[in-house]
Amino acid sequence: MNKLSNLRKKYDLQSALQWNEHVEQTRLKVITIIGNKLKVRFDWFDIPEEITIAEVCRQKAVNLVLTEGSAFYRILDRKQEIVTAERSFILIHKQSRQIIVDKSLCKRDDDSLNPIIRKANVRSILGIANANDHTEVKADRYPQYEVYINAPSQNKVLPDKTTFLYQVFPDSLKFYHNFLLKACGEGHFDSVFHLVQFLQKLYPDFINMHEAHTLNTALHVACRHNNMNIARYCLDNGAHVDSLNKDENTPLFCAAERFSSSCAKLLLEYGADITIKNSRKRTVTESCVSDEFQQTLIDVSTFIGSVVPALTSGDREILDRVISDHVEDRYTLSSLNSRFINGSTLLHTACYFNNISAVKRLLKLGVNPDVRDYQGKTALHRTRDLQIIKFLIESNADVNATDHDGNTPLHTKCAGEYNKPVELHAIQVLHEYGASLEKCNSNDETCFHIAARNGHTEILRLLFELGEETVRASVRTVEQKLTPQNFSTLALAIHNDHLDAAKWLAEHEFTFKQNEAKDLINEILTEKISSTEPERLLQFLCKEGNATLSTIYQEGNTALHLAASMASVEPLKLLLTLGFDPNTVNQTKETPLFVAARTNNLDAACVLIDNGVDYRIKNIEGYTAFDYILDIDEWLSSEKFDEETKACFRAYKYKDIRTLIYTVSSKLDQFDARITANHNIHLQKAYQKFSYEINKTEQQVLQSPRLRKR
Numbered sequence: 001m002n003k004l005s006n007l008r009k010k011y012d013l014q015s016a017l018q019w020n021e022h023v024e025q026t027r028l029k030v031i032t033i034i035g036n037k038l039k040v041r042f043d044w045f046d047i048p049e050e051i052t053i054a055e056v057c058r059q060k061a062v063n064l065v066l067t068e069g070s071a072f073y074r075i076l077d078r079k080q081e082i083v084t085a086e087r088s089f090i091l092i093h094k095q096s097r098q099i100i101v102d103k104s105l106c107k108r109d110d111d112s113l114n115p116i117i118r119k120a121n122v123r124s125i126l127g128i129a130n131a132n133d134h135t136e137v138k139a140d141r142y143p144q145y146e147v148y149i150n151a152p153s154q155n156k157v158l159p160d161k162t163t164f165l166y167q168v169f170p171d172s173l174k175f176y177h178n179f180l181l182k183a184c185g186e187g188h189f190d191s192v193f194h195l196v197q198f199l200q201k202l203y204p205d206f207i208n209m210h211e212a213h214t215l216n217t218a219l220h221v222a223c224r225h226n227n228m229n230i231a232r233y234c235l236d237n238g239a240h241v242d243s244l245n246k247d248e249n250t251p252l253f254c255a256a257e258r259f260s261s262s263c264a265k266l267l268l269e270y271g272a273d274i275t276i277k278n279s280r281k282r283t284v285t286e287s288c289v290s291d292e293f294q295q296t297l298i299d300v301s302t303f304i305g306s307v308v309p310a311l312t313s314g315d316r317e318i319l320d321r322v323i324s325d326h327v328e329d330r331y332t333l334s335s336l337n338s339r340f341i342n343g344s345t346l347l348h349t350a351c352y353f354n355n356i357s358a359v360k361r362l363l364k365l366g367v368n369p370d371v372r373d374y375q376g377k378t379a380l381h382r383t384r385d386l387q388i389i390k391f392l393i394e395s396n397a398d399v400n401a402t403d404h405d406g407n408t409p410l411h412t413k414c415a416g417e418y419n420k421p422v423e424l425h426a427i428q429v430l431h432e433y434g435a436s437l438e439k440c441n442s443n444d445e446t447c448f449h450i451a452a453r454n455g456h457t458e459i460l461r462l463l464f465e466l467g468e469e470t471v472r473a474s475v476r477t478v479e480q481k482l483t484p485q486n487f488s489t490l491a492l493a494i495h496n497d498h499l500d501a502a503k504w505l506a507e508h509e510f511t512f513k514q515n516e517a518k519d520l521i522n523e524i525l526t527e528k529i530s531s532t533e534p535e536r537l538l539q540f541l542c543k544e545g546n547a548t549l550s551t552i553y554q555e556g557n558t559a560l561h562l563a564a565s566m567a568s569v570e571p572l573k574l575l576l577t578l579g580f581d582p583n584t585v586n587q588t589k590e591t592p593l594f595v596a597a598r599t600n601n602l603d604a605a606c607v608l609i610d611n612g613v614d615y616r617i618k619n620i621e622g623y624t625a626f627d628y629i630l631d632i633d634e635w636l637s638s639e640k641f642d643e644e645t646k647a648c649f650r651a652y653k654y655k656d657i658r659t660l661i662y663t664v665s666s667k668l669d670q671f672d673a674r675i676t677a678n679h680n681i682h683l684q685k686a687y688q689k690f691s692y693e694i695n696k697t698e699q700q701v702l703q704s705p706r707l708r709k710r
Contacts, residue, residue: 017434021400028201035202037169039116040099042090044165047073047158054154062166064154067105072148072165073158075139081149082134089122090165092146100125100145112173113203173199177209184221184230192218192230196237204404207239215245216254223263224254231263232335235270236372238404242271248278256288261296262334268300269338271374303331304340311341314353322346323361336367343374344382351383351392359388369397376404381412386425393433400434406441407450414447414459422456431466438474444486446474452489452505455498460505479513490544491516495523497531499540506544517545522553525562525571535570549575556587564592565599569607582613591617593625600630606640615648626652 037043047056053071056062064071072090075081091100102122109115123129126142139147148165151158158164170176176199183191199206208217216224219239222231231251235241242250252272255263268274274297277283285294310318323346325331333340341349347367350358359379363369369392370378378401380392393399400408407415410430413423431437440446448471451459463471479488487495490512493502512520521541523529531537541547549559560580563572572592576582583591593613596605609615618624626648629635636649 014432014434017399021434021436024400031198031201034198036116038113038202041101041113041115041117041167041169041171042099042165043168044163047160047162047164049160050157052154053151053156053158053164056158056164057154062164064166066167066170067150069154070150071154072150073156074163074165075137075147075149076159076162077139079159080136080138083128083137083149084134084152087152088150089126090148091122091125091142092148094144094146106171109171110174113169113171173203173206173209174212177206177211180206180218181211181216181221184218184227184234185225187225187227187230189227189229189233192233196233200237204238207234207237208243210243210245213246217243217245217251219243219251220245220249220254223251223260223267224257226255226258226260226263228260228262228266228334232266232337235266235339236337238372238376241267242273242276244276247280248276250276250284252276252284253278253287256284256290256293259288259290259293261293264293264296265300266334266338268297268304269334269340271339271343274301308341311349314355316353316355316358319346319350319355319358323358323365327365336362336365337371339374345371345373347371347379348373348377348382351379351385351388354383354385354388356385356388356391359391363395369395370401372403376402377407377412378403378409380409380430381407384420384423384426386429389426389429390433399430400436400439402441405443408435408439408441408447410435410437410439410447411441411445411450414451414456414463415454416456416459422459424458424462427459427462428466437463437467437470438477440474440478444478444481446471446478448475449478449489449492452498452501453492453496455493455496455501457501457504460501464508475510488513488516491520494520494537494541495529497529497537499533499536502540502544506540512545517541517547518551520545521547521549521551521559522562525559525566527566531568533570534566534568535574538571538574549578549580556585558584558586558592560584560592561586561590561595564595564604564608565601566604569603572604572607576607576611582608582611583617585617588621589617589619591625593617594619594628597625597628600634602635602638602640605635609641609645 045060051059053073056071057064062071070088072088088102088105090102090105092098093100099117100120100122101117103119106119109119121129125145126137126147128135128137137147137149146163148163176195180192180195183189183195196207207219210217214220217239219231219234219241220243222228222234242252244250247253250267250272252264252267252274255267264272274284278287280287285297288294307318307322311322322331322333326333326336336347337345339345344352345367347359347362347369348371349355350362369380372378373382378397380389380397380399380401381403383389383392400410402408403412410427413427413430416422427435437448438446441450445453448460448463451463475489479486489510490502490505493499493505520529521538524531524534524537524541529537538549542549552558553562558580560572560575560582561584563575566572582593585591591608591613593605593608593615595601596608615625626632629649629652632649632653635641636646636653641649
């Protein structure tokens, strides 16, 4: 610690952190550029002089293996090409720069690389789909496109000033995944490291991709070949410990096939489930015949079961003992980065319970300060202790590390924890050490958006103090994106019932997007937004969002109709206070009282009656609102209504009883009539049957041989 203090005195640590951030940003830009090329797949460059394709490939180290030896060149303006049926085209739109690739070149494409190219029948676009062989193609006919055609031979001489185009990346992510599986099987750790480091940022599920036939992941293969270091690396980079293959085997089954106790121990310490059954309905214990392997399963499971309850309750003595047992070889963990504490590591646990001595000890033993837990969070995400935060950062922890949802430690602090005070000092410290105010998570939310969504006005105020211009610029950039769930900061606060935060935002000139206030009013009235004071939210939206409560909704319902079904009657009272007519009707001629009756909302009905609603109004079916009361006795017994209203309820009750008696009597009369009618029908059928039998007997008698002889 003294050395760190001396370094801080001698050198400008803030400047060094800024340079470090610049290097990281540059690295990410390079990854982004290459990532875009992965999706485009093609690259191109100009040809200064006449030259053969073979010579271009030699001079520029171009490999044409991905297009089976073919290269493309641009047909220049005022030039033409005579093409045959087997030749292919690629188009580049001159304005949008969109690449259009012929479908014939995408036969192996499975879209796993999320290509940004367009696949189409290019010959149809060029208007030569039905042309015969030796068709003439002129670039001048297609002024909106750059037209590229593949060369029939590498001996083709390209004209000067043309453009050479070739494929630089394969059609499918499976191409790289096959390399990963091969490296995992053969134990090439460096290859695994570089593949995962690069592709995992672009394709977060790359480490968990399944091989097409066996459905094995990289972790399955590493465990099957007992490559423990690679298995550990896969787990540390997001590999699912219980991923299933074709036979429904987890990586633990693969370790059992090789009797690999070391891999089994590693998997168990990362949370592997030994109770999972494969397609043969057998667990890993039942599948493995090795006594030593089974004993490993028992020992590790026993150890985890004995220490985890104490560790999750913050027992420092047990934590120190686990570390000491590992150091002194009494019980050696497969890795100090193991996530055996319900998905958390020893470092995360020590940080969560503010155990600075354990944190220092673990880092001294070589634990990575950026080790991830089951949610991809680092120790900086988990700790609330300022001393630990500073120590971790000074131990080279990444202050802008992101979890599986793209949240940095600053995002986490701005979100806060339930029933715990906000971490203003932690936010200040993180910012001092280079935490980014403008970095977005996976939902395109900055830390400012997170604070607004959680209603932390004091955090909003602090972030403004730390960098108002940066905050405003980042919020403006995010809100310009046209995505369905891209709410304004004001809308986020209202959507989560944080009126105080919304007021602060409005005071500092943050505004709603177009139609946002109108949509929020609808969501409040339909109770999609849960609020303790919905009427105050409505007033705020009308004032700050220039919204109106006079909107007509589906089926002609007004705001009064929607408010009549709400649990809180305050919005209904607000609307009536503003002069809304309680007798307004919708398309079915129903007043808000109909809604209150249907939803059994006694409070809303009471408010409407007190404000003069006419309960005698009938809808298009000829019924009044009181006809829709399900349990009128409940309304009669309620203390909410006056005696005059209860007299109306009793009248409707007697009316219902009279209607019921009349209906029952009518049904009984109809029933008696049916019985009589049925009785007569049975007699008639019996007579017809009897007559039929008599006639049949007479015919048989007349046809008798003896009677015929006479």
